[in-house]
Amino acid sequence: MTINTLAKGGWHREQMTCFQKMEKVIVAMQDPDMGMKMRNQRLLITVIPHAMTGKDIIDWLMQNYNINEEESLHLGGFLVQYGYIYPLKEPRCLVLRPDESPYRFQTPYFWTSTRWPVSELDYAIFLAKKNIRKQGELMEYEKERYSVLHKRINHTWDFVVMQAREQLRASKQRRKADRIVTECQEQAYWLINRPPPGAPNALDMGLERPSSCTTRMTLWPLNAMICCSNTIILSVRAYVLMCRFVKYSEQYQNHDPIMQGCLPSNPWISDDTAHWTMNAALVPIPTRLRVERWSFSFMELLSDAMGRQEFMMYLEKEFSAENLCFWQACEEIRHGESSKIVEKVEEIYKNFLAPGAARWVNIDSKTMDKTLEGIKHPHRFVMDDAQMHIYFLMKKDSYPRYLKSDLYKSMLSKAIVPQETKKSVFPFVRRQRHSSPSPAQAAEDSRSKGPQAGSD
Amino acid sequence: MVVCCCLGRTATWVSYQLKIHAQKYMRSPLIPEMATQEVQLNETLAHLKSESESLKSKLEEERAKLHDVELHQVAEKVEGLGQFVMKTRRTLKGHGNKVLCMDWCKDKRRIVSSSQDGKVIVWDAFTTNKEHAVTMPCTWVMACAYAPSGCAVACGGLDNKCSVYPLSLDKNENLAAKKKSVAMHTNYLSACSFTNSDMQILTSSGDGTCALWDVESGQLLQSFHGHAADVLCLDLAPSETGNTFVSGGCDKKANVWDMRSGQCIQSFETHESDINSVRYYPSGDAFASGSDDATCRLYDLRADREVAIYSKESIIFGVSSVDFSLSGRLLFGGYNDYTINVWDVLKGTRVSILFGHENRVSTLRVSPDGTAFSTGSWDHTLRIWA
Numbered sequence: 001m002t003i004n005t006l007a008k009g010g011w012h013r014e015q016m017t018c019f020q021k022m023e024k025v026i027v028a029m030q031d032p033d034m035g036m037k038m039r040n041q042r043l044l045i046t047v048i049p050h051a052m053t054g055k056d057i058i059d060w061l062m063q064n065y066n067i068n069e070e071e072s073l074h075l076g077g078f079l080v081q082y083g084y085i086y087p088l089k090e091p092r093c094l095v096l097r098p099d100e101s102p103y104r105f106q107t108p109y110f111w112t113s114t115r116w117p118v119s120e121l122d123y124a125i126f127l128a129k130k131n132i133r134k135q136g137e138l139m140e141y142e143k144e145r146y147s148v149l150h151k152r153i154n155h156t157w158d159f160v161v162m163q164a165r166e167q168l169r170a171s172k173q174r175r176k177a178d179r180i181v182t183e184c185q186e187q188a189y190w191l192i193n194r195p196p197p198g199a200p201n202a203l204d205m206g207l208e209r210p211s212s213c214t215t216r217m218t219l220w221p222l223n224a225m226i227c228c229s230n231t232i233i234l235s236v237r238a239y240v241l242m243c244r245f246v247k248y249s250e251q252y253q254n255h256d257p258i259m260q261g262c263l264p265s266n267p268w269i270s271d272d273t274a275h276w277t278m279n280a281a282l283v284p285i286p287t288r289l290r291v292e293r294w295s296f297s298f299m300e301l302l303s304d305a306m307g308r309q310e311f312m313m314y315l316e317k318e319f320s321a322e323n324l325c326f327w328q329a330c331e332e333i334r335h336g337e338s339s340k341i342v343e344k345v346e347e348i349y350k351n352f353l354a355p356g357a358a359r360w361v362n363i364d365s366k367t368m369d370k371t372l373e374g375i376k377h378p379h380r381f382v383m384d385d386a387q388m389h390i391y392f393l394m395k396k397d398s399y400p401r402y403l404k405s406d407l408y409k410s411m412l413s414k415a416i417v418p419q420e421t422k423k424s425v426f427p428f429v430r431r432q433r434h435s436s437p438s439p440a441q442a443a444e445d446s447r448s449k450g451p452q453a454g455s456d
Numbered sequence: 457m458v459v460c461c462c463l464g465r466t467a468t469w470v471s472y473q474l475k476i477h478a479q480k481y482m483r484s485p486l487i488p489e490m491a492t493q494e495v496q497l498n499e500t501l502a503h504l505k506s507e508s509e510s511l512k513s514k515l516e517e518e519r520a521k522l523h524d525v526e527l528h529q530v531a532e533k534v535e536g537l538g539q540f541v542m543k544t545r546r547t548l549k550g551h552g553n554k555v556l557c558m559d560w561c562k563d564k565r566r567i568v569s570s571s572q573d574g575k576v577i578v579w580d581a582f583t584t585n586k587e588h589a590v591t592m593p594c595t596w597v598m599a600c601a602y603a604p605s606g607c608a609v610a611c612g613g614l615d616n617k618c619s620v621y622p623l624s625l626d627k628n629e630n631l632a633a634k635k636k637s638v639a640m641h642t643n644y645l646s647a648c649s650f651t652n653s654d655m656q657i658l659t660s661s662g663d664g665t666c667a668l669w670d671v672e673s674g675q676l677l678q679s680f681h682g683h684a685a686d687v688l689c690l691d692l693a694p695s696e697t698g699n700t701f702v703s704g705g706c707d708k709k710a711n712v713w714d715m716r717s718g719q720c721i722q723s724f725e726t727h728e729s730d731i732n733s734v735r736y737y738p739s740g741d742a743f744a745s746g747s748d749d750a751t752c753r754l755y756d757l758r759a760d761r762e763v764a765i766y767s768k769e770s771i772i773f774g775v776s777s778v779d780f781s782l783s784g785r786l787l788f789g790g791y792n793d794y795t796i797n798v799w800d801v802l803k804g805t806r807v808s809i810l811f812g813h814e815n816r817v818s819t820l821r822v823s824p825d826g827t828a829f830s831t832g833s834w835d836h837t838l839r840i841w842a
Binding site for chain 2 (some may be wrong): 017018021025042061065066067070071074075200207209210238239241242243244245246248249250251252253255257258259262266267268269273275276279295298299319331334335336337338339380381384391429433434435436438439440441442443444
């Protein structure tokens with residue numbers, strides 16, 4: 001049992017996970033043995049130490065994470081976007097260029113995760129410094145923000161200006177290279193935490209989660225513990241279970257359009273809807289793959305409208321069609337409107353369960369008694385036991401015989417195997433994409449045609 | 457085996473005691489006279505808690521002894537997958553803000569999508585035409601679903617509700633007029649799904665619960681309590697008896713529920729962060745989950761444990777949504793770093809990485825017949841890949 005208290009400090013935990021992972025990468029990149037080889041980079045006339053080129057970054061990522069250039073550029077791009085690496089040449093543009101452009105690692109002092117949440121005071125000092133250093137160096141949006149801050153924290157403005165002057169004075173006493181580096185670092189930090197209007201906000205994380213701060217108890221589910229002990233008692237070996245995945249994938253591989261393609265062609269690629277037309281709900285002759293699928297499991301047969309139709313025909317020959325009808329009627333109760341449950345249950349009783357009923361189903365006496373008892377107070381699941389009994393009866397008995405029957409075999413032999421569409425001679429000529437009637441339209445049409453005998 | 461039996465039964469007893477005490481704890485008012493009783497309860501609770509934890513770890517130990525092989529080991533003899541070439545085949549433009557959710561229609565070509573600005577759009581993705589549009593009264597519509605009949609859509613978000621809109625064919629008719637409020641939660645709606653028919657909807661919410669509703673009457677049929685924080689996703693099981701579903705939440709847990717009784721029948725907690733998406737394996741015997749910890753994991757329901765992790769050191773950003781290809785051999789993951797990673801489910805390796813979106817991928821679904829998959833992104837577009 002765990003008692004979880006969700007403190008308010010859980011804000012943007014998602015961000016924290018990303019930052020931790022990025023920081024791991026950065027630390028690896030700076031490893032003295034396996035990390036990047038840094039050198040002096042020339043920026044106009046100044047020499048900046050401990051820098052690297054964009055190309056170096058990409059090469060290192062490719063080598064160490066076993067990824068290709070595109071992915072490496074993508075990943076490196078995020079390191080720059082989140083401020084862990086900043087550019088020296090165009091400090092306002094947080095983009096990774098795969099060339100000789102110089103970059104540097106951001107000092108941990110300025111990592112977004114370290115200095116969070118962002119302090120307004122710090123931003124004010126930063127803007128003040130820029131303003132003092134060179135009049136007109138502030139961009140439009142920065143000027144606006146500067147005046148907004150001036151109004152808002154006016155009471156500490158003397159402190160702001162004093163701090164700004166102090167920091168500028170201190171930086172004048174340093175080497176030019178250091179000055180450039182510090183300016184770039186700061187600029188990068190503020191570009192991320194106070195992005196210019198219209199620029200993508202790297203720190204946009206969507207809605208806050210979790211949204212509630214209540215203390216909730218979670219009890220390790222009672223049933224889960226029972227399940228655990230059952231699993232052990234049954235001693236199901238993992239090997240057997242794992243093999244099931246392999247078997248399933250092998251069985252369905254040919255039916256997976258993304259893996260094996262589909263015949264005659266994938267509509268999304270060729271713009272030809274023939275594949276869908278051939279596999280519509282009810283067609284005169286189905287495709288081979290479709291008929292094959294009916295033999296994979298009883299569920300596959302029943303979930304295909306045509307498969308159900310064929311199976312019904314077979315059962316009629318065997319004089320056990322009432323089983324499938326009963327099952328379908330039970331499904332309608334389970335998934336139908338609440339208001340119709342009572343009348344549907346009565347119908348089922350009349351047709352299938354009452355002594356001497358027209359389509360009486362053969363259920364064992366125990367289940368029958370339980371069901372009849374339940375019918376007195378009908379609810380959505382009252383037919384569940386009986387339905388399950390009949391389902392497994394069909395599955396164990398009628399279904400295997402159907403698969404061996406002539407009906408199925410002849411369906412399989414006359415099923416279509418579509419020809420693969422040859423790639424068009426003029427691949428740039430796009431076929432016209434035809435629209436199809438919406439299901440809502442089809443439903444409306446059938447309603448206007450008048451009530452028909454329900455085709456299950 | 458006997459040891460485990462006993463462990464199991466003792467564990468059950470302890471859990472039962474905990475439940476009773478927890479109920480008492482939650483009910484007892486905090487008035488001074490009750491203080492000593494409180495202290496006693498707390499002590500018993502603490503004692504039972506530690507006993508429960510130790511039993512839990514003992515059970516895990518015994519279970520681990522039976523765990524003799526990993527999925528990728530068994531799959532060693534399986535043929536590897538070649539290079540996959542998947543491209544964007546359609547780009548759907550029309551949303552004015554981040555796309556948050558989408559769902560396919562059973563006709564294999566239509567989709568419904570919802571976005572942060574409150575718009576819900578129904579598209580014929582094949583022609584890229586928009587067929588219907590609804591403006592919700594709230595922003596952040598995080599959940600949307602297509603009805604199995606194709607005649608209605610359900611959606612909801614910050615309004616804490618799930619509403620069903622029948623799709624009218626009359627171009628002049630305002631869809632919002634026929635709107636039907638079905639679900640009511642006490643916090644945002646994170647996901648919704650119709651069950652096998654248009655008549656019932658399953659929802660999950662930021663209030664930590666899931667619920668099953670009757671569409672016609674708006675009545676609550678069943679509620680599911682057990683998550684300790686926001687529930688972010690859910691998926692219905694494709695099993696024969698069709699009675700279970702799985703949900704994932706901010707408490708890092710994935711829970712499997714029985715729809716009839718409302719009980720949580722299995723729980724998995726191996727992720728290190730919020731679970732954003734859960735999806736059943738096509739056979740229904742397992743499910744995959746995607747989390748903010750940048751990994752996707754596969755859980756086997758019969759083995760009752762995690763059987764595979766899909767992760768790479770170079771993948772740093774969280775997974776927002778996952779789905780399987782038709783055969784279950786491929787797992788597609790939409791990530792917050794704008795990419796889609798394609799995983800070989802059996803071998804655990806990454807098959808391919810797809811670029812294209814210009815902001816994070818927020819939703820991903822494979823089409824009903826497996827011919828393509830669709831992604832929605834914060835870059836305001838949806839893409840169909842094949």
